[in-house]
Each structure stands twice: as structure tokens, then as C-alpha cells.
Amino acid sequence: MTKDEIKVAVLQALKAVAPEMDEASLEPNASLRDQLDVDSMDFLNYVIGLHEALKIDIPEADYPKLSTLDGAITYVAEHVGAK
């Protein structure tokens, strides 16, 4: 997977829990929870969405690494083997 493909997948997982999200105004290094007002249930659904779309195992201890857009892209790239 390329980084761009990973970014699309991450944004899709986010969009599923925050349908009104405006991708263009998303700060890549700021907390997704703050920007999108997601609660713990939304965050869990976002992680489940990533897990199902990308077939990667995500231990609970790694959840903080998924808390920003760039962090999530980096994390996924390390686990799916990005080109």
C-alpha cells in the first residue's frame, strides 16, 4: 500500500464515525478526538474500522498512536508494509 492509499483508508474509517468531517480542515498532527469531538465509542469504532479495512491487529496499548491523522498513517504503514 502507498501512503496515499493508507491515508484514504484512515480518512474512510474516520468518516464512518464522524460523517460531517471536513477532510480539508483536519490538522494532521492535532488530536482527532478534539477536532472531531469523538467519544470512546466512536474511537473504538474507528479502530475497528481500521482493523477490518486493513487487516492489521491493533493492541489497545497502541491506541494513542492512532490519535492523530499523521500518527495513524505512520502506524498503519509500519504494520501493512508500505511501499
Next chain:
Amino acid sequence: MPALGADMDYGTLVEWLKKPGDSVARGDIIAVVESQKGAIEVEVFENGTVEKLIAKPGDKLPVGATMAIIHGPGEAGIAPPKAVVELLAPLPPSPAPQIPAAAARVATPQPSRAHRVTPAARRLALQLRIDADALAGTGIGGAVSIADVEAASRTAPAPARPATTMHAAPVAARPAPTMRAAIGAAMARSKREIPHYYLSHTVDFEPGLRWLEAENLKRSVAERLLYGVLLLKAVALTLREFPELNGYFADNEFKASAAIHLGVAISIRQGGLIAPAIHDTDKRSLTDLMAAFRDLVRRARVGGLRSSELSDGTITVTSLGDQGVEGIFPIIYPPQVAIVGLGTVTTRPWVVGDKVLPRRVVTASLAGDHRVSDGHRGGLFLAALGRLLQEPEKL
């Protein structure tokens, strides 16, 4: 028209899902009703056969109005009806004379329903913040369909999403005006009629969270538990010993409920909240409770809550989640007689044995109804809840 909680006084029939001659069983969904709380699936409370559908899609009906006639098994079609689909008794009228219920209704803006909007289209429109009633329908019978909403979303400017909740523009953060008015009316009634007392108790949540983290290590992503589920189960189990907090106050009398159906306050992304019940919360395993909770949150947000879920709550739990603050002073949801608040989990210096250690703690609060219980019993309840949370393996 069923009453879907204290804050609903009318509903608009969206569609019938059964037709005359269909047999129905208790729990079947017979109709979809649009209420101040969004699209609600109405369940049947009796077994029988649909004799006649009286209400028509688009009809706006007061709570208690007859919508359909169902006759019981074995009854002839012309026999007196077994059940009228006025499935639930309307709530007793508010006895407060100074603010008649009608006044609250006047304040409720009632959107015109000149034409039909399918439930799926309404859900999508709500998510996209599009006024479905303002769209021209191209679906069956001129109904506004998903395609119409999607078309409108392509032409409409992208809705502004506040960068953070703190900076939310008032307009963007405002829920549907009918839901806000419904919440206001129910909370005003609560504060007018219920003499609240308040208690709070901060509990060491470290044992519970450590147990949960170890448990979640064994579980796949989709099966992991949120700590909120641990708290719900603990509240439900503790309530077994405190019947005076679990039930309804109606007709100047308290009726304790044998069943424990926790209403769970769920915030709606567009603003506002709704508190549907998880039936028999105390009897469910944590895994089952997590699945039920996840399903409930999803349906609260996209639509599809059932009438029984909105009317059966015997007490409510409201949780601030992990973006909030330490404590909450909640308002009882009538006709219930208590509500439990759970603050955000925070790390605090805590005395454990003879040492001061950093521990994650949670503040549980209780608002009780003085007509039914006193602070003494309420305090015992919170203390028992705190003790149970020190033994998470019992949950």
C-alpha cells in the same frame, strides 16, 4: 400513539410496516414514527392480527391517539378489538398548575410535514444537516428518498464543523429544535416536581481499569470492552440492593421495578441527547452488555431506536466520557426517581495503604428523589458501588 418518554407529546406516522390481515407478535415492529427524538420503531405489545390501520402516513397524532386496531388470536374480525395500538398508556399529566403542559407544547416548533420523507432519507439528512422537509421528493408517491438527500448534499455547501467543541459556533452546535424543546420541557418538569438531593463519591478505579486492560489483551479489536460497560454493570448490580432508586413515580405513588433497565444517556453528534434503555442490564455478561451498548449508541445516532427502549428505563446513567470533567450533577428523568452520573476518569494522588500513589479515579454522583428516598440510602448506594468496583472480577 405510544408515549416515548416524558418529553414526547406527539408523533408523526412515517410508515406502516404491517398491513391489515398480517399477524403480529409481541415485540414486532409495526410502524415507524417520527418524534422529537428522531425516527422510532414502534413495537406491538400483544399477539394478534392487524384488523385495521387507522392513522395514515404523514398524520401527526397526540400521544394516546388510536393508530390501529389489532384483534387477538381466535377473535373474529368483527369482535371488540383485543388491543388498540395506543401501545402504552400516556404518562400522567403534570400536576403543576402554574405551567400547563400546553405551554410547553406551544414552545415546541412543529415542522410542517407537507410530504413524506423515508426514514433512511431522514437519517441521512440529519447526519448531513439537511432539512429533509424542504426537499422536493422524487421517490415513490413523491416521498423524499436517499437519492434526493444525496443530490441536495452535493449542491449544498459543506456544513461547517467546528474545529473543537469549545469553539463550536452556536448554530452548528444546536440540535434539531424539536429535540432541544423536548429536553427543555422534560428537565423543567423534573426540576418543578422532583425534590432532588445530590451526592458524590470519588472511587479508586485503578483495580477496575487494570482488570479491564488485562481482559482486553485477550480479546480481538471488535470484542474489546470499554470501561463504561464495567461501570454500567456495577451500577446495575448495586441497584439490586436499592429498590427505592429503581422504578417510577406516578399518581403520587412510587412503584419499584423488579427489572433493572438502565437508561444510558447518549449524546447526538448534532447536539442534544437521548437515553434509551438496555433491558435487564444487571443480568447481562460484560460481552453481551458491550454489544448491546455499541448497538444502542449506533441506533441512537442513525435512527432505529425502539419504542420500548425509550419508555422502559427504570433509572438513567449519564457519563461524561473521557473528554469531560470530574463531576456531574445530573437531573432526574421523570417518571424515574434517580440518576447516576459518572465523571471523566482522572489521575490523582491517592492514599493506598500508607502511601500516596498516582491512581486513576472516577467520581460517581447520584441525584435522588426525596419523595422516595433520602441521602442516607443514596450514600449507602454510592458506597456499595465503590466497593463493588474494587472487585471487578465480580462484574
